[in-house]
Amino acid sequence: xxxxxxxxxxYRRSTEFLAQGxxxxxxxxxxxxxxxxxxxxxxGCRVWDIDGNEYIDYRNGLGPITLGYCIPEINEAIKxxxxxxxIFGHPHVLEGEAAEMLTEVIPCAERVRFLKTGGExxxxxxxxxxAFTGRNxxxxxxxxxxxxxxxxxxxxxxxxxxxxxxxxxxxxxQSLYASLPWAENEKWEEALxxxxxxxxxxxxxxxxxxxxxxxxxxxxxxxxTEKHGVLMIMDEIxxxxxxxxxxxxxxxxxxPDMAVFAKxxxxxxxxxxxxxxxxxxxxxxxxxxxxxxxxxxxxLAALKAVINFYRKNKVINTLxxxxxxxxxxxxxIFWERNFPAALEGFPVCPIFNFxxxxxxxxxxxxxxxxxxxxxxxxxxxxxxxxxxxxxxxDRIRKVxxxx
Numbered sequence: 583x584x585x586x587x588x589x590x591x592x593y594r595r596s597t598e599f600l601a602q603g604x605x606x607x608x609x610x611x612x613x614x615x616x617x618x619x620x621x622x623x624x625x626g627c628r629v630w631d632i633d634g635n636e637y638i639d640y641r642n643g644l645g646p647i648t649l650g651y652c653i654p655e656i657n658e659a660i661k662x663x664x665x666x667x668x669i670f671g672h673p674h675v676l677e678g679e680a681a682e683m684l685t686e687v688i689p690c691a692e693r694v695r696f697l698k699t700g701g702e703x704x705x706x707x708x709x710x711x712x713a714f715t716g717r718n719x720x721x722x723x724x725x726x727x728x729x730x731x732x733x734x735x736x737x738x739x740x741x742x743x744x745x746x747x748x749x750x751x752x753x754x755x756q757s758l759y760a761s762l763p764w765a766e767n768e769k770w771e772e773a774l775x776x777x778x779x780x781x782x783x784x785x786x787x788x789x790x791x792x793x794x795x796x797x798x799x800x801x802x803x804x805x806x807t808e809k810h811g812v813l814m815i816m817d818e819i820x821x822x823x824x825x826x827x828x829x830x831x832x833x834x835x836x837x838p839d840m841a842v843f844a845k846x847x848x849x850x851x852x853x854x855x856x857x858x859x860x861x862x863x864x865x866x867x868x869x870x871x872x873x874x875x876x877x878x879x880x881x882l883a884a885l886k887a888v889i890n891f892y893r894k895n896k897v898i899n900t901l902x903x904x905x906x907x908x909x910x911x912x913x914x915i916f917w918e919r920n921f922p923a924a925l926e927g928f929p930v931c932p933i934f935n936f937x938x939x940x941x942x943x944x945x946x947x948x949x950x951x952x953x954x955x956x957x958x959x960x961x962x963x964x965x966x967x968x969x970x971x972x973x974x975x976d977r978i979r980k981v982x983x984x985x
Contacts, residue, residue, distance in 0.1 A: 584635040584951050586618055592632055593619035607728075608644055608957075613943070617950045624651030626965040629955060637953050638974055640908075640960035645820055645931075648846035648901065649891060650965025656849050659887035660880050669878050676882040683889045684847075684855055687827045690816075690837050691857035695866060696876040700819035700844035701727030703856040704785060706871045707840045710862050711783035711813040713869055719780045721760050721773060724787030726817050730761075764789035765799040770806060778810030783839075787817035788830050790933035790959055791926040801836045813862075816841040819854075823847055824901060824930045824961070827892055849888050853881035897964050904962040904971060905929030911975045919982045925960075933959045941985075948981040 593611065597603040603619070604610045611619040618631035627650055629639045642648070649656065663676070681694035697703045704726050712718060722730070731748065748756065760777075762769055774781065784807055788796055800816075807814045816838040818829030823846030826832040831841060840858030847855065857863065866872075891897065906929040916923050922937040923945065934956075936942040942958075949956050954977055962971070 584618075584633075584637075584953060586615055586631060586633055586635065588632045589619045589635075590615050596620075606644070613947050613950065616947050618955070626650045626652070627963055627967075627970055635953065637950070637955040638966075638970055638977075639955045640962065640974075641955050641957045642961045642963050643850055644957065645824075645959075645961060646845040646848070646850045647963050648823055648961075649849045649888065649897065650963045651850075653849060653891070653965075655891055656884050656887045659883040660851070663879050663883035666879075668880055669875065674877055674879050674882070676879050676886065677877045680882045680885045681855075683886060684843070684857060687889060687892075688822075688841065688843065688857055689828045689832050690839075690841050690859075691855075692860040693863035694855050694857045695863055695871075696882070697854045697856065697873055698852050698875055698878075699727070700817070700842055700854050701729050702873075703842040703844065703854040704729055704815070704817060706856050706866065707815045707842060707858075707862075708783060708785065709869055709871060710840065710865055711815065713865065714862060715782045715811065715813065717780050717782040717812075718758050719760070719777055720758060720783055720785060721762055721770075721777075721781055722785040722787075723762055723764055724789060724817065726785055726787055727819070765792060765795040767799065767802055770803060774806055774810045774812065778812060781810070781812045783813040783815050785815045785817060787819070788821055788825075789927075790931060791935060793825075793830075793928045793931075796830050797834050800830065800834050804836045804838065813840065814838040818842060819844045820931055820959075823888070823892065824898075825928060826898055827889075847888060848881050848884040851881040851884040853878070853885055895964070900964050901930045901962060904964075904966050904968070905932070907968060907971050908932075908960075908962050908966070908974070911971060912978060915975060915978055915982065919979075921982055929962075931959055931961055944985045945981065948984050949978070952977040952981055954978070954981075 593603050602610050611617050618635060620632045621629050622632055623630050627639055629637050684694050685691045708720055762773060784803060804814055816831050818841045822829035822843040831838050840856060840862055842856050844854035909925045909929045909932045913925055922941055924935050925932040926935050927933050946956055954974055
């Protein structure tokens with residue numbers, strides 16, 4: 583049974599200087615003296631806390647770790663570039679090379695530009711869409727990062743979904759953002775019939791639990807937006823380099839106007855890419871969208887190495903295979919033990935659905951105590967072996983016996 587005394591002592595100390603003890607809302611620990619409040623290292627599919635506890639990790643940095651921690655090929659690319667400099671006052675050769683590689687693996691990417699986070703890349707696409715269409719309204723679906731706090735409704739972490747999250751957002755700005763549900767076609771038709779001539783873009787992140795509806799819903803939205811002259815922006819921050827290298831729009835076979843990639847494109851290094859039709863991405867110069875750190879070389883070196891690794895090792899196939907083993911195995915145990923929960927959605931990014939209040943906290947707490955680190959959306963990475971997932975299943979059987 584894991585003990586996390588040092589981890590929590592260190593965390594409490596950090597809150598005196600670091601607000602909430604983390605700069606990322608979803609990383610703030612909830613289960614006092616149970617979950618690891620401070621991680622010190624990761625290797626493959628495992629992480630360790632200050633107390634020396636080892637966990638089989640399915641949080642994966644909240645998604646960016648698609649290959650695993652400390653993959654030698656990625657680390658070597660970063661180290662090699664480190665010897666030659668991190669950032670410069672002119673474009674580095676890696677920036678153009680990385681962009682070219684992304685156009686080869688992302689269907690809608692005629693042109694590419696880099697930033698550091700997915701949320702700011704979404705914001706860049708929204709500005710482009712407003713400038714191109716001359717319209718102001720935005721309709722969003724799903725979780726697009728903390729930008730979701732500009733309006734109410736839609737899937738988002740509890741801290742962002744609270745009423746307080748709208749504080750600091752002028753009412754006039756809130757009025758320009760609307761949230762619509764996933765795969766409810768009639769509501770989208772009604773909204774665009776009413777507001778289509780005022781809407782610049784729809785921004786869509788796929789629903790975790792019902793991602794199987796994407797193949798009918800997303801092409802429908804593509805046709806609907808074209809009918810009303812509205813741009814379609816796909817949030818591929820989670821689905822890119824996981825559902826397919828080119829994300830959900832590659833998987834479903836349609837072409838959005840723009841798309842945003844982050845997380846998996848660099849296996850944890852901080853870089854995002856907003857991509858799409860040349861006329862849109864090329865317009866950023868006149869729109870003033872820019873960032874000093876967008877061309878930072880260590881992340882771009884990692885991005886190139888990640889693409890090469892994916893191509894060489896058929897990573898997407900592995901993620902689907904291991905994800906299916908993970909999802910099916912846990913669901914089988916839930917069914918055997920008559921436990922009111924299920925993993926839903928695509929095996930590469932399934933989400934837990936607990937059907938009784940209180941069961942989720944009890945489940946996650948016992949998983950931590952048994953060396954398994956999970957999240958509401960739990961991912962496999964390329965480093966998870968069949969044995970790792972089998973060990974996880976055995977431990978979850980013990981967890982259910984306990985609770």
